[in-house]
Amino acid sequence: MKLSLTRLFAILQKEVQQLRRDRLTFGMIVGIPLMQIILFGFAINTDVRNLSAAVADQSNTQLSRQLVADMLATQVIDRVQHVNTGAQLKTLLDQGDIKIGILIPADFERRLQQSSRPAAQLMIDGSDPIILSTAQSLTKMSFNQRNAAKSIKPPELFEVRNYYNPERRSAVFVVPGLIGAILTMTMVLFTAVAIVRERERGNLELLINTPVSTTELMIGKIIPYIIIGLIQVAIIMLLGMFLFHVPVNGRVLDVYLASGIFIAANLSLGLVISTVAKNQFQAMQLTFFFFLPSLLLSGFMFPFEGMPRAAQIIAEILPMTHFMRLIRGIMLRGAELSQLSMEVYALVIFTIITMSFAILRFKKRLD
Amino acid sequence: MNPENAIESIDLTKRFGELVAVDHVNLVIPRKRIFGFLGPNGSGKSTTIRLLCGLLTPTSGSVSVLNYRVPEQAEILKQKIGYMTQRFSLYEDLTVFENLNFMARIYSMPAAQRRTRTAEVMETFRLDKLAKQFAGTLSGGQRQRLSLAAATLHRPELLLLDEPTSAVDPQTRRDFWDNLFQLVDDGTTILVSTHYMDEAERCHNLAILDHGRMVANGEPETLMQEINSDVVEVESKQPRQVAHTLKDKIHIISVTQLGARQRVLVSKQQGEAQSYVQQLLDSAQLTAECHATHPSLEDVFVTVTCKQPRTGDI
Ligand SMILES: Nc1ncnc2c1ncn2[C@@H]1O[C@H](COP(=O)(O)OP(=O)(O)OP(=O)(O)O)[C@@H](O)[C@H]1O
Numbered sequence: 001m002k003l004s005l006t007r008l009f010a011i012l013q014k015e016v017q018q019l020r021r022d023r024l025t026f027g028m029i030v031g032i033p034l035m036q037i038i039l040f041g042f043a044i045n046t047d048v049r050n051l052s053a054a055v056a057d058q059s060n061t062q063l064s065r066q067l068v069a070d071m072l073a074t075q076v077i078d079r080v081q082h083v084n085t086g087a088q089l090k091t092l093l094d095q096g097d098i099k100i101g102i103l104i105p106a107d108f109e110r111r112l113q114q115s116s117r118p119a120a121q122l123m124i125d126g127s128d129p130i131i132l133s134t135a136q137s138l139t140k141m142s143f144n145q146r147n148a149a150k151s152i153k154p155p156e157l158f159e160v161r162n163y164y165n166p167e168r169r170s171a172v173f174v175v176p177g178l179i180g181a182i183l184t185m186t187m188v189l190f191t192a193v194a195i196v197r198e199r200e201r202g203n204l205e206l207l208i209n210t211p212v213s214t215t216e217l218m219i220g221k222i223i224p225y226i227i228i229g230l231i232q233v234a235i236i237m238l239l240g241m242f243l244f245h246v247p248v249n250g251r252v253l254d255v256y257l258a259s260g261i262f263i264a265a266n267l268s269l270g271l272v273i274s275t276v277a278k279n280q281f282q283a284m285q286l287t288f289f290f291f292l293p294s295l296l297l298s299g300f301m302f303p304f305e306g307m308p309r310a311a312q313i314i315a316e317i318l319p320m321t322h323f324m325r326l327i328r329g330i331m332l333r334g335a336e337l338s339q340l341s342m343e344v345y346a347l348v349i350f351t352i353i354t355m356s357f358a359i360l361r362f363k364k365r366l367d
Numbered sequence: 368m369n370p371e372n373a374i375e376s377i378d379l380t381k382r383f384g385e386l387v388a389v390d391h392v393n394l395v396i397p398r399k400r401i402f403g404f405l406g407p408n409g410s411g412k413s414t415t416i417r418l419l420c421g422l423l424t425p426t427s428g429s430v431s432v433l434n435y436r437v438p439e440q441a442e443i444l445k446q447k448i449g450y451m452t453q454r455f456s457l458y459e460d461l462t463v464f465e466n467l468n469f470m471a472r473i474y475s476m477p478a479a480q481r482r483t484r485t486a487e488v489m490e491t492f493r494l495d496k497l498a499k500q501f502a503g504t505l506s507g508g509q510r511q512r513l514s515l516a517a518a519t520l521h522r523p524e525l526l527l528l529d530e531p532t533s534a535v536d537p538q539t540r541r542d543f544w545d546n547l548f549q550l551v552d553d554g555t556t557i558l559v560s561t562h563y564m565d566e567a568e569r570c571h572n573l574a575i576l577d578h579g580r581m582v583a584n585g586e587p588e589t590l591m592q593e594i595n596s597d598v599v600e601v602e603s604k605q606p607r608q609v610a611h612t613l614k615d616k617i618h619i620i621s622v623t624q625l626g627a628r629q630r631v632l633v634s635k636q637q638g639e640a641q642s643y644v645q646q647l648l649d650s651a652q653l654t655a656e657c658h659a660t661h662p663s664l665e666d667v668f669v670t671v672t673c674k675q676p677r678t679g680d681i
Pocket residue numbers: 383386388406407408409410411412413414415453
């Protein structure tokens with residue numbers, strides 16, 4: 001491995017000069033985190049609230065009205081319309097006007113006393129699985145409600161309310177993950193395109209005819225982007241704190257260390273792509289080929305535990321999976337980096353392997 | 368290999384699939400000379416140059432450049448050669464100065480030397496006033512000067528220039544060649560590829576490439592003397608008919624119209640070129656005046672490649 005600091009510095013300086021002038025890339029560095037956090041932070045909201053609902057309260061007693069009021073208090077349902085029959089509820093459901101119908105039969109109070117039959121009926125639009133599961137948890141509340149009605153013990157009602165935490169829980173969960181998603185997207189793409197672009201523009205033919213070594217070229221291309229990546233981390237964290245009150249329960253330094261290793265892993269992967277891709281379009285496609293599984297399998301979108309074994313094995317290869325555990329651990333659980341050393345090792349190993357592969361694959365030849 | 372030679376190649380061959388881009392080329396390029404590669408498009412000039420600097424691996428044959436085996440020892444060689452690609456390959460989004468400064472660093476020049484050398488080449492190639500201009504906004508000629516400046520920055524022993532003057536006006540080309548001769552005086556060996564006859568004529572030695580084969584090799588003067596054809600100029604009032612009559616006749620290599628005259632190349636085998644042409648025209652009842660003339664480098668080119676070359680415009 002040939003490494004001259006003078007040459008490395010030459011490449012570094014050149015990259016910085018070029019980056020400074022590349023307005024689009026510069027815009028992406030700031031724009032992507034900004035856009036994504038605003039989009040994802042507000043839109044990805046897995047705690048479903050404000051579902052439109054209707055009630056057919058055929059019992060119309062003190063207790064039945066209280067049931068409806070309690071359900072409203074959970075904020076899961078909203079805008080309760082009143083109708084008379086179950087059939088009318090069904091029509092509203094069919095039309096898509098409501099997501100949930102609540103049918104309280106005339107003998108509601110009597111049914112509450114018997115445990116053999118459910119007291120009331122929930123009619124759910126099950127076409128969206130997340131709504132279905134949320135609504136099903138409402139039925140659990142009805143059971144508690146029934147117990148509450150028996151002994152009229154208010155604390156048990158509160159237990160239900162706590163469960164439906166009206167805080168923006170998913171933003172808290174999504175924002176740390178977003179750091180991973182945004183870094184995966186921008187970092188891999190930047191370096192994937194970096195060398196391919198030089199090849200396309202003809203710069204590489206000249207460059208490989210100079211004494212510059214592959215290692216110098218690769219490292220020189222990576223370092224500026226590590227710094228850019230860390231700037232992006234800062235942007236996302238600040239926005240997360242101010243817009244969504246996402247806590248940083250662990251140490252900020254640990255967040256940066258974890259991000260730094262993760263960025264290096266992604267950049268090396270980008271370099272591998274740039275030694276494989278023939279043009280910028282291919283580089284972009286390969287980046288997305290890698291980006292999608294990272295999004296879907298890393299635990300960012302769906303819980304890792306729920307995935308089949310094969311998917312879990314693939315996920316373990318992806319740097320984002322390890323970063324997800326690191327960043328959520330540090331930011332949300334307040335863990336220390338040393339407690340998560342396995343994830344750090346995984347990222348370091350990934351970086352070393354991909355970087356070596358990129359350096360070996362890159363030939364100072366044209367054929 | 369003879370250490371007096373900058374480049375020697377033996378049966379150098381490069382195939383791209385079926386295509387033989389360079390076909391058993393034997394080169395001997397002496398030091399401190401300008402050696403020209405002349406050849407039509409696709410004749411393998413660029414490919415040969417890439418083989419010489421180790422960018423491509425030869426399919427067969429061997430090359431040694433400055434006494435190093437290529438491509439095996441190409442890395443050591445890189446510090447000693449300067450390469451100017453056919454296509455502009457410096458960074459368009461860097462300024463003239465930044466590009467030169469970058470190249471100087473890449474060649475590990477110490478800071479003081481870097482400053483003096485960049486200033487020197489900027490002066491030599493008249494780039495001072497353009498120092499702050501982006502390379503992408505330079506004119507064709509300015510780009511070529513910048514490329515040559517970058518290639519000579521580290522005082523290479525050998526310069527490989529791939530069509531350095533395409534898209535450059537005649538005056539700029541003259542200046543460019545003055546620079547080349549200056550470099551040779553300073554001890555540099557230069558290999559330059561070109562389409563232009565006038566440039567080829569200025570080289571100390573010349574190789575004409577066609578379909579990857581080296582079809583002629585020597586000093587331009589010698590090539591013109593030893594040309595395998597006679598040149599007959601025909602003046603006539605019906606130049607098109609003359610051309611029509613002579614074309615495709617045996618021994619006639621080519622007929623080229625130059626204004627009112629036709630320049631006719633007749634194979635040496637024929638022997639009596641002038642009377643042969645006159646006879647052909649007489650039998651076609653065309654009145655024309657024929658006289659023999661001296662062959663030019665272009666005639667050499669046409670004779671060995673049997674193709675019409677582009678004509679230099681100096
Ligand atoms: N990488 C490659 N893959 C396949 N064919 C190639 C490759 N490089 C060159 N060739 C072919 O080899 C032949 C010689 O090409 P080369 O570029 O050496 O010609 P040239 O003499 O430089 O032409 P020009 O005057 O147009 O620059 C051409 O037919 C070209 O199509």
